[in-house]
Amino acid sequence: MNFKRYGRPAVIAIVAALALSSCAANEGGTASTGDASASTLTGTLNAAGASSMAAAQEAWIAGFQIANPDVTINYDPSGSGAGREAFISGGTAFAGSDSYLSDDELAGTFASCAPTSKAVDLPVYISPIAVIFNVEGVDDLNVDSDTLAKIFAGEISTWDDAALVALNPDATLPSAPITAVHRSDDSGTTKNFSDYLFQTAPDVWTEKASDTFPFSGGEGAQGTSGVVSAVTNGVGTIGYADASQAGELGTAKLKVGDEFVAYTPEAAAEVVAGSPLVEGRAADDLALDLNRKTTNPAEYPLVLVSYALVCNEYADAEQGALVKAYVEYIASAAGQTVAEESAGVAPLTAELEANVAEVLATVK
Missing domain, CATH: 3.40.190.10 (Periplasmic binding protein-like II)
Structure with missing residues (x-):
């Protein structure tokens, strides 16, 4: 070997x-x-x-x-x-x-x-872990790790926040509250999601990777299916889930290096x-010690x-x-x-x- x-x-x-x-x-x-x-x-x-x-x-x-x-x-x-x-x-x-x-x-x-x-x-x-969202009138969404961390830490609370507007100049983002949905149970998906944010946005996401979601805000849901259901049936929702279960929900592109990257199995495997x-x-x-800090747009680090x-x-x-x-x-x-x-x-x-x-x- x-x-x-x-x-x-x-x-x-x-x-x-x-x-x-x-x-x-x-x-x-x-x-x-x-x-x-x-x-x-x-x-x-x-x-x-x-x-x-x-x-x-x-x-x-x-x-x-x-x-x-x-x-x-x-x-x-x-x-x-x-x-x-x-x-x-x-x-x-x-x-x-x-x-x-x-x-x-x-x-x-x-x-x-x-x-x-x-x-x-x-x-x-x-x-890949998909960042799933359900926002009326929004089909495409770009996020960087700092903005994503602020959304799930409760520091960004409306869809027309200046940080989101700057990342999405061609989108019409509503003046509506954000409901950020996280896993309520101990979850390896949460650990991977929080590890990505801790490594790439440490000034915002100050909590180390954990199976337990570290912040008190937002909406909790049991299991992958619970998160997908809550995002699907909610209004102005965003969450994270294994990409295989994202279904017809919108999925955000992550900023990797200087580009916004959509998830693909191939990019996750890289x-x-x-x-x-x-x-x-x-x-x-x-x-495995996953390389979350990659700047290669051929790679999708939220995996x-x-x-x-x-x-x-x-x-x-x-x-x-x-x-x-x-x-x-x-x-x-x-x-x-x-x-x-x-x-x-x-x-x-x-x-x-x-x-x-x-x-x-x-x-x-």
């Missing part, structure tokens, strides 16, 4: 988290991991976590269960924070999270893991490709990487075998194609897929 952590050898891995519920086998994707009649896997996997990957997860579960009809996968999209808590306490076999495990979490124990084993962060899903692993972690932990949180070794070997098989599927070229087609996200590179397969070979 040739991945480096700022010059230190490291392995790269991936694992996924996910699916929405066992009934998803009757919905969506048809990807197969092979001849279902040849599958000897049996059992049930319970997981919970990030709500951002709903479309991809439905398709992943459907494909895996078609190929492995005696396996049931249940995924509760309760949010990244709740997913990590459930995994740490042993309530699930793995978790999906849009933010990697903290040093404090890694220092603790994981009830599903063997006594001498720890959990690792395995990236499996790359997606940021990830240029980001190193987080320093000081185990060689098989693949947490999330979703991780599957899994054990190196499971206390229950049968559960370990099921997790390993499922993750191998979603981290494979076939699984990534399913996610790309169902959610419009960026697939992992061939190099990353290969390194993931090498790491997964050690999971038991």
Whole structure:
């Protein structure tokens, strides 16, 4: 394995988290991991976590269960924070999270893991975070990080604020209040959003990245779907959500360097490709230090990487075998194609897929 952590050898891995519920086998994707009649896997996997990957997860579960009809996968999209808590306490076999495990979490124990084993962060899903809005008469919106930070920190409260007008000279912005919608639950999407603002607008966004939204103003909503619903059904609303669930809402362009950049899966993948692993972690932990400060307009820095949180070794070997098989599927070229087609996200590179397969070979 040739991945480096700022010059230190490291392995790269991936694992996924996910699916929405066992009934998803009757919905969506048809990807197969092979001849279902040849599958000897049996059992049930319970997981919970990030709500951002709903479309991809439905398709992943459907494909895996078609190929492995005696396996049931249940995924509760309760949010990244709740997913990590459930995994740490042993309530699930793995978790999906849009933010990697903290040093404090890694220092603790994981009830599903063997006594001498720890959990690792395995990236499996790359997606832009869209700044979604619903403002009558406004189809296009430009924002820079300072202005975006001021909106969500409550310092800009009307759509015709001078800062927004200056960024959008061709738009007719109404003299109407802004309703900024944020996640009310512990959310990896919030952590990525706040990390972007803390790194690029530190004079305004003074709070470090956190799963919990740090300011008291605005409107809170549960889960990705809750934020999308609140923006859709509100008046003069703005929010943030995984781009795969933005639907027909307006999406803002971010200022990157000297240009305003619309999100694309490709631009999100470019940021990830240029980001190193987080320093000081185990060689098989693949947490990424995302390059939020890029000035390259080919890159979209408001991106999330979703991780599957899994054990190196499971206390229950049968559960370990099921997790390993499922993750191998979603981290494979076939699984990534399913996610790309169902959610419009960026697939992992061939190099990353290969390194993931090498790491997964050690999971038991």
